[in-house]
Amino acid sequence: MIAVWPLLCLSLLLALLALWLLRRERRAQAQLRVYRKLAEGVPDDAERFKRSQYFARIGTWDWEVDTQRLYWSEAIYGMFGFKVGEVVPSYELFCSCVHPDDRERVRAGELRCLETGENHDEEYRVVWPDGSIHWLRETGNVVKNVHDTTIKMMGVVRDITDEKVSTSQLQQLAHFDPLTGLPNRLMLEQRLSRALEQARHNQTRVALVFVDLNGFKAINDQYGHAAGDRVLSATARRLQGILRTSDTVARIGGDEFVVILEGLSPGLDLEEEARRIGEKIFNELSPPVEVDSHRHSIGSSLGVAVFPDHAGRMDQLLHVADLAMYEAKRSGNNQYRLGQ
Numbered sequence: 001m002i003a004v005w006p007l008l009c010l011s012l013l014l015a016l017l018a019l020w021l022l023r024r025e026r027r028a029q030a031q032l033r034v035y036r037k038l039a040e041g042v043p044d045d046a047e048r049f050k051r052s053q054y055f056a057r058i059g060t061w062d063w064e065v066d067t068q069r070l071y072w073s074e075a076i077y078g079m080f081g082f083k084v085g086e087v088v089p090s091y092e093l094f095c096s097c098v099h100p101d102d103r104e105r106v107r108a109g110e111l112r113c114l115e116t117g118e119n120h121d122e123e124y125r126v127v128w129p130d131g132s133i134h135w136l137r138e139t140g141n142v143v144k145n146v147h148d149t150t151i152k153m154m155g156v157v158r159d160i161t162d163e164k165v166s167t168s169q170l171q172q173l174a175h176f177d178p179l180t181g182l183p184n185r186l187m188l189e190q191r192l193s194r195a196l197e198q199a200r201h202n203q204t205r206v207a208l209v210f211v212d213l214n215g216f217k218a219i220n221d222q223y224g225h226a227a228g229d230r231v232l233s234a235t236a237r238r239l240q241g242i243l244r245t246s247d248t249v250a251r252i253g254g255d256e257f258v259v260i261l262e263g264l265s266p267g268l269d270l271e272e273e274a275r276r277i278g279e280k281i282f283n284e285l286s287p288p289v290e291v292d293s294h295r296h297s298i299g300s301s302l303g304v305a306v307f308p309d310h311a312g313r314m315d316q317l318l319h320v321a322d323l324a325m326y327e328a329k330r331s332g333n334n335q336y337r338l339g340q
Contacts, residue, residue, distance in 0.1 A: 061140070062154040063091065065114070070094065079136055079159050081128030099125035099133065106138075114150060117142050123160065135164040177251040179229055180236035188250035188258055192314055195248075195262045196307055205264035206307040208317050209277060210325035211239070213255035213285075214299035214333050227291045231298065234289045242284050258321075264306075270338060274304045278336035286334075301329040305339035 059076030063069070070089040077084045080097050087093060098106055102124040113120035120140040125133050140155020175187040183191065192208070199206045213235065220228035232255065239249045239257060248260040259281075264273070281302060288295035303325025311317040320339035328337040 058159075059157045060155070061089075061157060062143075062152050064152045065150055076157055079134070079157060080126055081130065081132070081134075097126045097128075099127055101125075110140075110153065113140065113142060113153060117150070120153070120155065134159065135161045180233050180251050182236050182240075182257075183248060183250040185250070185252045188248070188252060188260070189314065191248050191250075192260055192317075195260055196314055196317075198262070199307055202263070203266055204262075205266060205268060205309070206317075207259075207261040207264055207273065207277065208305045208307070208321045209259040209261070209281070210303040210321045211257040211259060211281065212301045212325055212329060213257075214301060214329070215296075216255040216298055219296050219298070223291070223294060223296075227294070227296070230291045231289050231296055235285060235298070238284045239281070242280055270306055270309060273306075274336060274338040277304060278302050282334045299333035301325055301331075301333070302336035303328055303339065304336060310339040 059079060060073045061076060062071050068091055070091055070093075072089040074084045076089075077086065080094075095103060095107065106122050106124050109120050109122045112118060118141075120138065123135065123137045125135055127133055137158045137160045138155060140153050142150045143152045143154055145151050175184060175190075176182065177184045192206075195206050198204075216228065216231065219231055232251070235257070236249070236251060239259065243249055243259065243261075246262050248262075250258045250260075252258055261277070281300065285298065285300050288297045290296075303321045303323065305311060305317050305321035305324060307317055310320045324337040324339040328335040331337070
């Protein structure tokens, strides 16, 4: 009886092996059927190339120098806002589609390529028939005959609109406060550096004003961050409303704003100018901000520093204005202090 067990075990192993082989064969047959279906639908190389161009948003072109004949692959029609076959490609049509501000540069680049044989590589905008603007990148080079004479230009065009939009959005995030749309600290420093450079050249003054809101934390704590955000946005709009186009207001974090006033007269009375700035900002921020039927009143504390009177470098000027603002805050609501 015991000798039967090895036979039973062997039979069981053989049965399991047969089952595994059967399942593997079925999977292989299923994969083969799928592959055959795919193979039956696979286009030829030309069709595959056209499809790859379409999905990659890349098109090919060539332009014959003597006949001026322009060839577009199917993908390029869509890049210029046309359906395939809707228009007859020509150099005149191409130029008319290029944005007027980019047209001369693109033409010059193509002419340079023809004359020198240098590779042509340009980014430019095109205006679609519906008026929308799209970005393309065009690269190309010349084709010469056996006599070393240029007979045509050939190249590719790629739609880079999404890349340009993404780059613009990244620039916006890098340089501007997402809540208020105001310049952030990085952009503030760039603009302040430029303002100081111009002031040195023109022998003028620059006033830097730190603005810190009073009572804002209580609004955040009692009514929530959404209400606080709307108060900050309203404050940003009010500050922008009292500035010249040459001036800058930035949000550097929390409830702190910074104002840059450029091109001030070298003969200005600093005390009088600080008083004028303070009154203007206090008056603009004093009306309550209404949020969801609640009226929120906020005050502010201002610190004013002037270049070159209080500091000759950007970091020093920022420090002086910051110290002056905290001195004003210790003195009570709606107070300003001039830097030392």
